[in-house]
Amino acid sequence: MQSYTLTHLKQLESEAIYVFREVVSQFERPAMLFSGGKDSIVMLHLARKAFWPGKVPFPLIHVDTGHNFPEAIDYRDWLVEEYDLDLIVGSVQGSIDKGTAVEETGTNPSRNGLQAITLLETLEEYNVDAAFGGGRRDEEKARAKERFFSHRDEFGQWNPKNQRPELWTLYNGRYNDYEHFRIFPISNWTEMDVWQYIAQERIALPSIYFAHKRKVVNRNGILLAESPWNTLLKDEVYEEKLIRYRTLGDMTCTGAVLSDADDLAGIIQEVASSRTTERGNRSDDKRSEAAMEERKLQGYF
Amino acid sequence: MSETVLNNPSIKREDSASAVDQSYMNMDLLRFTTAGSVDDGKSTLIGRLMYDTKSIFEDQLEAIEKSSKTRGDENVNLALLTDGLKAEREQGITIDVAYRYFATPKRKFIIADTPGHIQYTRNMVTGASTANLAIVLVDARNGVIEQTRRHTYIASLLKIKHIIVAVNKMDLVDYSEEQFNKIKKDFLEMSSKIGIEDIRFIPISALKGDNVVDDSERTPWYTGGALLSNLETVEISNDHDLENGRFPIQRVIEAEGFKGFGGRVDGGIIKVGDEVVALPSGAKTTIKTIETMDGKIEEAFPPMSVVVTLNDDLDLSRGELLAKTDAQPESATEFTATLCWMNKNALSVGNKYILRHTSNEVTAEVVSIDDKLDINTMESVNDVEDLKMNEIGKVTIKTSSPVMIDAYTKNRATGSLILIDEESNETVAAGMITA
Numbered sequence: 001m002q003s004y005t006l007t008h009l010k011q012l013e014s015e016a017i018y019v020f021r022e023v024v025s026q027f028e029r030p031a032m033l034f035s036g037g038k039d040s041i042v043m044l045h046l047a048r049k050a051f052w053p054g055k056v057p058f059p060l061i062h063v064d065t066g067h068n069f070p071e072a073i074d075y076r077d078w079l080v081e082e083y084d085l086d087l088i089v090g091s092v093q094g095s096i097d098k099g100t101a102v103e104e105t106g107t108n109p110s111r112n113g114l115q116a117i118t119l120l121e122t123l124e125e126y127n128v129d130a131a132f133g134g135g136r137r138d139e140e141k142a143r144a145k146e147r148f149f150s151h152r153d154e155f156g157q158w159n160p161k162n163q164r165p166e167l168w169t170l171y172n173g174r175y176n177d178y179e180h181f182r183i184f185p186i187s188n189w190t191e192m193d194v195w196q197y198i199a200q201e202r203i204a205l206p207s208i209y210f211a212h213k214r215k216v217v218n219r220n221g222i223l224l225a226e227s228p229w230n231t232l233l234k235d236e237v238y239e240e241k242l243i244r245y246r247t248l249g250d251m252t253c254t255g256a257v258l259s260d261a262d263d264l265a266g267i268i269q270e271v272a273s274s275r276t277t278e279r280g281n282r283s284d285d286k287r288s289e290a291a292m293e294e295r296k297l298q299g300y301f
Numbered sequence: 302m303s304e305t306v307l308n309n310p311s312i313k314r315e316d317s318a319s320a321v322d323q324s325y326m327n328m329d330l331l332r333f334t335t336a337g338s339v340d341d342g343k344s345t346l347i348g349r350l351m352y353d354t355k356s357i358f359e360d361q362l363e364a365i366e367k368s369s370k371t372r373g374d375e376n377v378n379l380a381l382l383t384d385g386l387k388a389e390r391e392q393g394i395t396i397d398v399a400y401r402y403f404a405t406p407k408r409k410f411i412i413a414d415t416p417g418h419i420q421y422t423r424n425m426v427t428g429a430s431t432a433n434l435a436i437v438l439v440d441a442r443n444g445v446i447e448q449t450r451r452h453t454y455i456a457s458l459l460k461i462k463h464i465i466v467a468v469n470k471m472d473l474v475d476y477s478e479e480q481f482n483k484i485k486k487d488f489l490e491m492s493s494k495i496g497i498e499d500i501r502f503i504p505i506s507a508l509k510g511d512n513v514v515d516d517s518e519r520t521p522w523y524t525g526g527a528l529l530s531n532l533e534t535v536e537i538s539n540d541h542d543l544e545n546g547r548f549p550i551q552r553v554i555e556a557e558g559f560k561g562f563g564g565r566v567d568g569g570i571i572k573v574g575d576e577v578v579a580l581p582s583g584a585k586t587t588i589k590t591i592e593t594m595d596g597k598i599e600e601a602f603p604p605m606s607v608v609v610t611l612n613d614d615l616d617l618s619r620g621e622l623l624a625k626t627d628a629q630p631e632s633a634t635e636f637t638a639t640l641c642w643m644n645k646n647a648l649s650v651g652n653k654y655i656l657r658h659t660s661n662e663v664t665a666e667v668v669s670i671d672d673k674l675d676i677n678t679m680e681s682v683n684d685v686e687d688l689k690m691n692e693i694g695k696v697t698i699k700t701s702s703p704v705m706i707d708a709y710t711k712n713r714a715t716g717s718l719i720l721i722d723e724e725s726n727e728t729v730a731a732g733m734i735t736a
Contacts, residue, residue: 004570004602005538008330008409017606018565021551025619025660050563050606052594053556074311137400144399163397165427165643167731169565170657170719174726188411190402196326204314264315 009197013046016185018169019148020050020132023183024057026173027130030183031088033119034060036072037248038205039134041079042194043186045203047132048083059086061131063119065111066093067229067250075206090122110252120156123180130173130181138190148187154178191246192271199264211244211262222255246271328404331537334413334432334461336425336452341438342469346507347414350529351403353514398428407533422676422691423643425452426731429459430717433537436465436528441474441504445487447677453488454679457495458639458693458733460713463535464492464500467528471520472506478522494679499535503528541603542568542712546575546625549659549715550617554608561592561608562617567659567714568707569625571609572600577623579615581632581703586613603714620661622705622715630705630715637671637735638718639709641693644729646722648688648696654720654729656700664701665720671695688730695735709733 006014023030032047034040047056062076080087092114095101100121101114123131137144147163149171164172173181186194198205215226215238224230226238229252243256244267261267335343401412413428415421429435435456439449456464466488474480485502492500503512504520505528511517512527525531546569554563571577575588591598592608601607609623617623624630642648648667656665672681673694681695688694709716720730 003538004541004543005329006605007326008328009326011330011604014565014604014606018551018604021563021606022660025552049594051554052608053559053592054554055556071311074309078309078312138402144401145397164728165398165423165731167427167430167719167728168713168717169431170717172657172719172721172726172728174655174721176726188400188402190404190409192404193409199315200326202315204312207311207313210313 009193009200012186012189012193013049013197015169015188016043016046017050019171019183019185020047022171023130023132023149023173024051026171027181029126029128030058030130030132031061031123031126031128032056032058032132033134034062034076034087035134035248036062036068036076036206037134038194038198038209039136039186039189041075041203041205042189042197043132043134044079044083044085045201046185056083056085058132059088059126061088061090061119061122061126061128063090063115063122064092065115065250066091067111067227067252069206069208069225069245069248069251069254071206071208072248075204088122088126090118092118094118095121110250112250112253116156123156128180129175130183132183132185134186135182135184136189136191136194137184137187146184146187148184149173150182150184151175152180152182156180158182192268195264195268195271199268206248208245208248209267211242211260211266213240214243214256215240216243216256223257225251225254225256227251328407328409329537330409330411331434331532331535332411332413332432333434333436333532334415334425334428334456335436335438336415336428336455341440342507343414343438346436346438346467346469346505346513347401347412349507349510349513350412351401353510354403354405354529398424405529405533410532422451422455422693423641423731425455426459426641426643429455429461430731432459432461433540434463434465434532434535435461436467439466439468439484439488441468441470441477441480441484444480444484445491449488450491450679451676453492453497454495454676457492457497458641460710460733462498462540463537464497465528465531466500466502467507468502468504469507471504471511472509476504476511476517476519478520481523501525501531503531542707542714543570543602545569545628545630545707545712545715546571546577546623547630547707547712547715548577548609548623549661550619550621550623551660552619553617559610560614561590561610562623563606563608564623564660565606566601566603568603568712569628570600570602571623571625576626577611578626578629579617580622580624580630580705582615582617582621584613584615585626586611586615588612620659622659622661624705630707632703633700633706634703635668635697635699636704636706637695637697638732639693639735640667640688640696640720640730640732642688642690642730644722644727645690646729647690648730649686653723655723656698656704656718656720658704658706658718659715661704663704666699667696668699669697671697696732698732706734708735 092111095118101117147166216223217236217238244259261270399414403410415425415428437452468484481504505512514529516527547567548564550562550564552563554561573588578585589610589612591601653666656663670685672683673685707715716734718732719728722729
């Protein structure tokens with residue numbers, strides 16, 4: 001007898017497709033935040049499935065810090081052309097030039113904190129009422145309570161006490177003037193699910209997720225890539241190592257991991273046996289125990 | 302093994318997924334909720350499940366080791382893993398629904414971790430609404446208490462088919478079989494009034510790890526298997542409604558030369574050629590194709606998201622529902638439902654709300670509150686004027702246009718609804734349709 005059950009990946013896929021269709025039906029001007037990272041790439045794949053054979057009915061927004069891995073930008077541009085997508089680029093440099101954002105100083109200035117400013121400016125400029133993000137609840141403690149439909153006030157801020165209960169899959173996307181929503185279609189996915197899905201669906205990725213040789217410097221246990229924005233401290237040297245990236249952020253704050261995994265089977269094995277979270281390599285989460293929660297309150301994810 | 306796309310060195314696509322271990326790709330998924338009162342050790346249990354299945358990473362463990370020390374806890378406090386928000390860590394309680402993930406080679410698990418205080422009934426209802434299974438924690442020293450009743454009742458109200466009663470802190474009652482059996486007897490006496498299909502009892506110590514992941518040597522009298530093996534093997538394939546064909550239309554999908562209807566199968570098995578009726582209009586047609594980006598398929602079942610095309614050109618839109626003609630839902634503008642009220646502004650008779658049911662949205666009025674349930678005694682109270690936050694009651698609802706309903710006991714998707722306040726836009730109630 002036929003068994004009417006779906007694998008965990010098929011269930012997660014179906015759930016995400018359902019969320020995409022709800023949002024496009026409930027909101028007027030949705031957009032997808034696209035970082036070039038694996039989570040946003042998977043999200044886009046799911047969006048294509050949700051509206052196929054139609055086009056993805058909303059634009060992608062890329063917040064460009066100017067500190068990107070070149071591979072991420074190449075990938076973004078290829079994707080936009082391959083799938084006939086609309087792309088909006090919000091520029092952190094633009095916010096700095098306008099004076100709405102102030103560049104950090106020091107040997108390793110990060111534009112990570114400035115992203116939220118440019119993001120909110122871009123959302124406002126295009127009047128976006130629902131912004132899809134690739135956040136997952138397994139990433140970090142503060143995200144474990146995130147909703148699929150995450151309500152933001154008129155300042156783009158997240159108030160953990162003011163989130164709507166989400167019953168069954170009856171999502172409530174109604175909002176008052178100046179409020180908007182962040183939408184997380186892959187809330188229930190884990191890092192492992194994302195990698196398994198990439199393998200199952202044969203999704204193309206930026207090559208820096210796979211093992212390659214690169215010059216890096218070990219700073220407080222984090223392997224930072226050689227880049228024009230990083231100044232070596234006294235006694236520091238770049239060394240060539242075989243590395244790959246588990247997450248993809250700015251070159252100034254994303255740490256590499258030593259790895260020889262040059263295919264998905266290798267990466268999945270590595271994720272399965274890994275003893276640290278992927279965000280363990282992000283220097284931006286380490287500033288305090290509640291770092292992520294505080295950045296969320298400010299309008300970061 | 303990876304190829305570059307378009308000879309672009311920045312992009313890689315795997316030429317075949319065959320090198321990836323397929324057994325891990327074909328796991329199924331169990332969603333469960335945990336309920337327990339403040340000191341039942343619920344967060345510790347979840348921490349223990351994740352810790353013993355190696356789902357906790359070193360950096361997370363280091364972080365909680367540090368926090369445990371700062372707080373002056375004797376051991377590593379596994380509860381800190383799930384208490385995510387600052388306010389919670391400060392108060393030492395869980396104040397919202399948190400979702401947790403772990404996997405074994407057999408299954409992937411999603412935990413909805415809900416707080417147990419009386420004022421958080423709404424969170425328990427939220428967590429239970431998507432769950433296949435509920436773990437009800439009981440303190441072995443205290444036995445069945447009011448909170449146990451409340452949690453069990455909510456699980457039954459939300460039609461969770463499987464309940465595991467985890468009798469925790471067995472280490473504090475010397476792993477006494479007698480005490481365990483007494484709790485079991487008390488629980489069954491209480492739950493017989495509610496009606497739950499599958500109840501299991503497991504003696505555990507979340508703190509010491511007894512019967513959580515591995516069978517404990519300290520309970521030789523118990524043979525029902527550890528909690529994890531129960532979670533891995535409980536049969537959930539029949540938890541969806543596979544009888545009544547239901548396909549609410551979420552969105553019209555159009556492309557050049559193509560028009561289809563996107564939605565999720567919420568009931569039954571929809572096959573190509575099936576005769577369906579579009580409701581509320583009543584137009585009949587047949588399923589022409591079932592489409593996905595991966596190709597056409599012959600049949601679809603819950604909870605698959607697909608696109609269907611029809612053999613007649615019907616002008617259908619979001620909010621309408623395709624039902625198989627052999628088992629149609631009721632088209633109603635007046636019906637009764639059990640509501641759990643979730644907002645600080647109470648419900649009172651005559652109030653109007655926006656009612657969301659499947660993909661449909663209508664204006665609704667609560668015309669009467671028929672009774673209210675005292676969730677601690679499970680007795681119903683008549684002569685009710687309002688429903689306050691965290692209260693549960695039976696109401697009669699009138700809608701501005703027809704809603705295609707099933708009883709919640711028959712179908713969780715077409716039997717559930719939420720009410721939204723027209724002014725604040727907040728979700729104010731969860732409803733289970735009774736008739």
